[in-house]
Amino acid sequence: MTTTDPAPHHDAAPSLTDEGAQELSSADVRASARRLLEQGAVLRVSEADVAAAAEASRLESERTGIPVDETMIINMGPQHPSTHGVLRLMLELRGETVLRCKPIIGYLHTGMEWMGEELTYLQGPTNVTRMDYASPLFNELAFSMAVEALLEVEVPERAVWIRMLMTEMNRISSHLLFMATNGMDIGAVSMMLYGWREREEVLRFFEKVTGLRMNHNYIRPGGVAADLPAGWRDDILHLFDLIPPRLDEYDVLLTGQPIFRERLQGVGPITTEECLALGVTGPLLRSTGYAWDLRRDDPYLAYDEVDFDVIVGTHGDCFDRYAIRLAEIRESIAIVRQILDRMPSGDYRVQDKKVTPPPRGRIDESMEALIHHFKIFTEGFKVPEGEVYVAVESPRGELGCYLVSDGSSHPYRMHIRAPSFVNLQALPHMMHEGLMADGVAIISSVDPIMGEVDR
């Protein structure tokens, strides 16, 4: 290909939106990265330093009789109800204005990556499903897809579509949870009840399919744990009679409500370039008007065969992030309706004897099947050596799984690229020069799940 374009790397790029290419030149991202640095929104001190500085300024003001410093450092969390678990913030305030902030994490660290090295590939999903507990199926999906990439097995078509169905339903339940917590953080306490109520209906469907409301261990390397139960189609149609009118109620309760809009509009703005420099993905990135969704831009499963829109905002503020998630629920419903029409028949897991245990019926009549079953569940199956990174679009952004195999039945290294972990880095920049009270709205709009932040 010959080109005289001054920026040849943009030449081959397909346009991201109807309005032409929105790719950024390197200089834009670099400049805004430098701006972030100069702005100095991130507080980089240890607790010991804070204590020492406070003591020094106390002595100084005692000596001179006048306060030395106009700023103060206060602590928020980890037990604060608006921090969605155990997020702790060290905030530097001038009056009520947040100057700098440092998210302190690790309160929920349980060594899950280490645990992933101890468990077999078959047991792996039980571990990763507990990371992002609001959207557990996405963790299982990323892990299973990474294992399958190492094994180089092809999953049957029905399993692919069941995975799509279940993860889209999970996206709905996760965003419904966001509606509940976001409403409550802003002070619309009744939203807490409504959001959980609708989410519970989706979880009831999950319970019917997977046996559990959360931590399903349903998507496994090679397919899914079980076929969809009888009547699953009616259950979903019933849900879709129920949820859309409730979403319209949310519009009345929240979207159009002046107090709610005042609390969110223009609060915690962030730009596309800042998001890219910080590695931020998901609704945060899309709220800046940058259409980036791995389902469309790096299609996995069968997302290239369904029709859906990537929802973007314009201002990159808390309201856009709320509106995007509400619209994504509707978009997921539209995707699931297409899946209902196109769900293929066939096997729900790959019939590869190395990976798949024999069917239950065979175990009663065949000694070999019993041994095979026993071997798979005690030793696990072996995965050829190699390393692979697989990413999916979780409700929070890019959820990746990096696996290294040494040819045994345990991963040599299992690393999860958690979207919340990376997205939290945007928090100081969004809170910079904002009011303390807006901080709660901003934390809420990031929608961090501390289980996957700390792992």
Added chain:
Amino acid sequence: MSEVEPVDELSVEATPEPETDHGALVSWSRGQKVLHPSRDAYVALVSALHDEGYHVCTDLTVVDFLTYDAPRSLPEGIDPERFEVVVGVHAHATRSRLRIRVQVPADDAVMPTLFEIHHGSEAMEREAYDMFGIVFDGHPDLTRILMPEDWVGHPLRKDESSGRIPVQFKEAPTAR
């Protein structure tokens, strides 16, 4: 290391020159492109890739190969070391991903930071330091992120005794 060159006539004919990209050796893992720069060339490589549109650093992690028994998947000319820093970069415009794997020796576990190029690597490098003890030279705040500030050791190292220390729920007399 070995003096005897293994002669593989087929591969010699097919690829007389090893594949390189920006001066770094290239290997392919399950269809994914992996670059293997040296530690000195690492920052320059990431910077050059950034200029080419790899604006997003998606992931940064470490693998400790201390107890790895299988042969390492490295191109010829790269000496295996105990640690490997694995960085994922993503070009949105061309929708392409690259993985960069850098060998880091155990007795000199220092890496230059990517912070100046990718601000998003700050937390990931802190995690890599916390879990593996890799020191990122030039990092603005290289402190522990997941473990407590006063923790001793790096839990994801293969020779760390994680999980073998019995948990004491109340103070018990110990030899230490």
